[in-house]
Amino acid sequence: MSRKILVLPGDGIGPEITAEAIKVLDACRAAGLDIELSEGKVGGDAIDATGVPLPDETLEAAKAADAILLGAVGGPKWDKLEDISKRPEKGLLGLRKHLNLYANLRPALLYPQLAEASSLKPEIVSGLDIMIVRELTGGIYFGQPRGIEQRDDGTRYGYNTYVYDEHEIRRIGRTAFELAQKRGKKLCSVDKANVLEVTILWREIMNDLARDYPDVELSHMYVDNAAMQLVRAPKQFDVIVTGNMFGDILSDEAAMLTGSIGMLPSASLNEQGQGMYEPCHGSAPDIAGQGLANPLATILSVAMMLRYSLAEFELAERIEQAVGDVLDQGLRTADIAYAGTQQVSTSEMGDAVVAAFNKR
Numbered sequence: 001m002s003r004k005i006l007v008l009p010g011d012g013i014g015p016e017i018t019a020e021a022i023k024v025l026d027a028c029r030a031a032g033l034d035i036e037l038s039e040g041k042v043g044g045d046a047i048d049a050t051g052v053p054l055p056d057e058t059l060e061a062a063k064a065a066d067a068i069l070l071g072a073v074g075g076p077k078w079d080k081l082e083d084i085s086k087r088p089e090k091g092l093l094g095l096r097k098h099l100n101l102y103a104n105l106r107p108a109l110l111y112p113q114l115a116e117a118s119s120l121k122p123e124i125v126s127g128l129d130i131m132i133v134r135e136l137t138g139g140i141y142f143g144q145p146r147g148i149e150q151r152d153d154g155t156r157y158g159y160n161t162y163v164y165d166e167h168e169i170r171r172i173g174r175t176a177f178e179l180a181q182k183r184g185k186k187l188c189s190v191d192k193a194n195v196l197e198v199t200i201l202w203r204e205i206m207n208d209l210a211r212d213y214p215d216v217e218l219s220h221m222y223v224d225n226a227a228m229q230l231v232r233a234p235k236q237f238d239v240i241v242t243g244n245m246f247g248d249i250l251s252d253e254a255a256m257l258t259g260s261i262g263m264l265p266s267a268s269l270n271e272q273g274q275g276m277y278e279p280c281h282g283s284a285p286d287i288a289g290q291g292l293a294n295p296l297a298t299i300l301s302v303a304m305m306l307r308y309s310l311a312e313f314e315l316a317e318r319i320e321q322a323v324g325d326v327l328d329q330g331l332r333t334a335d336i337a338y339a340g341t342q343q344v345s346t347s348e349m350g351d352a353v354v355a356a357f358n359k360r
């Protein structure tokens, strides 16, 4: 049966990079993948067309899709919108919420050809391959009550609630253990159990789950130490699992270890395996429309889609190998170019990946 993929190009460089990812999906189709592609609007693009960042039509199409490929949303044009509920980012948050995409998978993988691009010494990052599993629909970003209030004496205070239900911890824990089983069989759970009760419960549940995954070695680390270890000795990690806020920060830190934000894909999954796949970067309005954007993060997001939502493991690997091949050929978009490499445009990079894919 043909699988449905919804493409949401979005804003800024979104349309340019998704166009290259579609070329790769077309190459997969030519190699036998049975998919049906459709396109929709989200973010600023949707605001311009319909007045809202997540039109009903897009949401319905997203619910019916097996997987969604998103470019990026946002840009200066919409930053001045006073009604926050109508900002482009609300389109993304709405999709996460309505589809219940609770598991955010963010690999930080350093292609050996790009070891020089990292701000850390090559020997510290060379061969880096970490998977950060961030809980995405709970924790302090969503906890109630929250607000800014005024005391009787006129001073104000702000507050948020850091809360996790047992089932939310168990669910993200299982996702992380299962991923660790398929990788290096090491899972590090990051918390702040010396200070926060909610993460004492988190730790207890991770320990409880570990009994079901005897082949995975579970360790625990406080978040402050994890932030330090990521820049001190990042290769000690295989899979990291953590809550929404800690994951937000640590996954950006891990991303920077690899040097270029233009190389990093991500997946957000729900319990049915339905997923939204997108590059980690934003809409890069500063380079939009100039053929400068690196499409590889989006192309690698297609590889994640094939692996995690469509169970097409061989095609996923073939795309990743094709990306390695073009880097071996010395082809680079501007963000990862250095002396001795050949600078190519967004579309030339996409074409090169397709050519390498077809050769494999």
Ligand code: NAD
Pocket (backbone or CB within 6 Å): 013, 071, 072, 073, 074, 075, 076, 089, 092, 261, 262, 278, 280, 281, 282, 283, 284, 285, 286, 287, 292, 293, 294, 295, 297, 335
């Ligand atoms: P950004 O990631 O868009 O850009 C940061 C820097 O990285 C810029 O210099 C940009 O040119 C560069 N860059 C990003 N992606 C690149 C690529 N593929 N190739 C080459 N260079 C690339 O972050 P920002 O500038 O803080 O945000 C710009 C807009 O994107 C804002 O409106 C923001 O809200 C939005 N944003 C969207 C998402 C998303 O859609 N998931 C995520 C982050 C930011």
